[in-house]
Amino acid sequence: MGYPGKNHKSYQTPKRPWEKTRIEEETRLVIEYGLRNKREVWKAQSHLRKYRKAARELLALMSNAADQAVFDAKKTELISHMQRVGLLGPDADVDDVLALKVPAHLERRLQTLVYRKGLARSPKQARQLVTHGHIAIAGRRVTIPGYLVHRGEENDIAYYGKSPFVDASHAERTRITKPAGAAGSGVN
Template identity: 45%
Template sequence: MGHPKFPSKHYDTPSHPWQKVRIEQEAGLIHQYGLKNKREIWKANTKVREMRRQARKLTANSSDEQFQKEKNLLLAKLNRLGMLDENAGLEDVLRMTPESFLERRLQTQVYLQGLSSTVRQARQLIVHGHISIDGAVARVPGILVTRPQEKSISYSPASALNSDLHPVRPGIQETFEDEVEGKTQDNEKVKGESEDNAKTDAKTDSKKDKETETDKEEEKK
């Protein structure tokens, strides 16, 4: 059973540590969803396998009344979590992937709803207490968000991000970046014009010097 202070892990690790295809896929998921480490992927994989195992078990006993109830409960749960549609069946459960769970994480939903500029920034905002669900501060990026909760995700009441002028707000940040880019382009344009003017002045001065030298030579003659 183990000591309650040190609970056992709730995920299965890969059977082989050095599989190139799997490692590349995991690296892509970490980048796409802004995950902290591969354990978060392994947890999603374990949950998907559990759901598939339960779906296969229910499919094999489809005539039993009790299994029909369990089937309805499973589909209702996955629908409430936003992983399946209302008309989905057990075959849809068998087609689920780890992305089905990763898409429903609070971190991903914060980014998809435009509360952060990047998915990694979404994680930072959650950990620092800037995000709330239905008015309650949520500090765990890996929380699975239900359909009703999805509509109540916002900045926490005490967060400074509630101000529309806060520089970290995505819209303000994009505007600031556009202004900086515009100023940079203007500066480059002015710099280019100055260089062109300097070249023109240099040519003019060189021409005048040549004319002066020519006049002096003619005077000597």
């Protein structure tokens, strides 16, 4: 066991580092979501890998008829957790956990939701606004672009109270328009 104060790696690097299709897909995700580097894609993959592992363990438990009550309890716990986080919909099952892809995880990041809500012009600007402390969730400043926003917190994303962006006449804010794909953008 290591020193408890030491940070540990929260991702795994690819086993085949020069695979062309993987590199192109990761590059596309980095550009589309305005990520800092591919390490953030690998973190998302590792996060989803943990959920998939739990789902596979559940399916292994299901084969044993004596543990049906344990299976139902663990299944309910996993599915409800993932619904609270926002990775799954209301009528999801264990198969939906196994079918999750990296973009589903990247869509739940604060940086992406700031852009989707129309608080920034681009994903890169959304990252900058979060990092510089202009974004708050329920009035509390959050400066981590990779913060996973729960479903209940999604509607509470706004500019921080002391930020100059609160003023609607701010020069940069007048240039910001909601993206075409954003829900409720009002653009027809």
